[in-house]
Amino acid sequence: MASTSRTRTGRGRGRGRGRGGRGGGSSSLPPPPSTLPLIIEEFFIVVYEDPLVKKALPKKFADYLDGQEPAKVYLRAADCGPRLWTVEVLFDGQGRMYLDKGWENFAIAHGVDFGCYVHFKYEGDDVLTVKVFDGTMCRKYYYSDDEDTDDESDDDVKPCIHPL
Numbered sequence: 001m002a003s004t005s006r007t008r009t010g011r012g013r014g015r016g017r018g019r020g021g022r023g024g025g026s027s028s029l030p031p032p033p034s035t036l037p038l039i040i041e042e043f044f045i046v047v048y049e050d051p052l053v054k055k056a057l058p059k060k061f062a063d064y065l066d067g068q069e070p071a072k073v074y075l076r077a078a079d080c081g082p083r084l085w086t087v088e089v090l091f092d093g094q095g096r097m098y099l100d101k102g103w104e105n106f107a108i109a110h111g112v113d114f115g116c117y118v119h120f121k122y123e124g125d126d127v128l129t130v131k132v133f134d135g136t137m138c139r140k141y142y143y144s145d146d147e148d149t150d151d152e153s154d155d156d157v158k159p160c161i162h163p164l
Contacts, residue, residue, distance in 0.1 A: 040064040044119045051112045052104045054090065061122070062097035070126045073099070075106050078131045079141060085109075106130075111140055 040061045047055075069091050074084040087102035112118060115135030120128045132140045 040122070042119065042121045044117050047112060047114055047116045047118065049114075051107050051114060051116065054098045054100045055103055055118075057097045057099065057120070059095050059097075061120075062091070062095055064122075065097075069097075072102075072126065074127045075102075076123075076127060076129050077106075077110055078129050080110070084127065 043058050043061055045055055045057065070089055073087050073089055075087055076084050085102060085106045087106060088100045090098040090100045092098070110132050112132055117133040117137065119131040119133065123129055134140055
């Protein structure tokens with residue numbers, strides 16, 4: 001008796017619709033994730049510890065900066081005027097990036113507290129736009145009552161005003 005090649009389903013080879021389907025041509029599937037460019041424009045952190053100490057940013061964001069390692073970033077609170085908050089950045093040599101000096105003033109002025117979710121959007125040129133969400137996952141909206149811009153000293157913390 002001649003042996004025939006069969007799959008587990010009992011169908012003869014080439015008769016089923018397994019991988020590749022009919023025609024054996026090129027697939028219309030997207031390339032595997034490892035070949036796609038890394039684009040990290042938005043991310044968030046959850047504040048589980050003291051909200052006023054340095055904050056670690058995701059390693060993938062640090063990788064996205066591809067060795068540029070800025071000494072400072074500029075935080076802009078969404079919907080809170082044109083002011084940019086200067087925050088020094090630390091790198092630990094293991095690919096981790098931290099918001100350091102200047103973060104405390106930003107956090108105080110924008111009500112960052114335990115349980116907050118802080119959303120960052122990278123705008124380029126070392127600028128990050130920030131939105132703060134409270135522990136109930138609702139966004140904190142703020143407005144600014146002054147017309148100051150980047151020239152203002154970050155040592156003089158003027159909080160954005162939370163509307164009632």
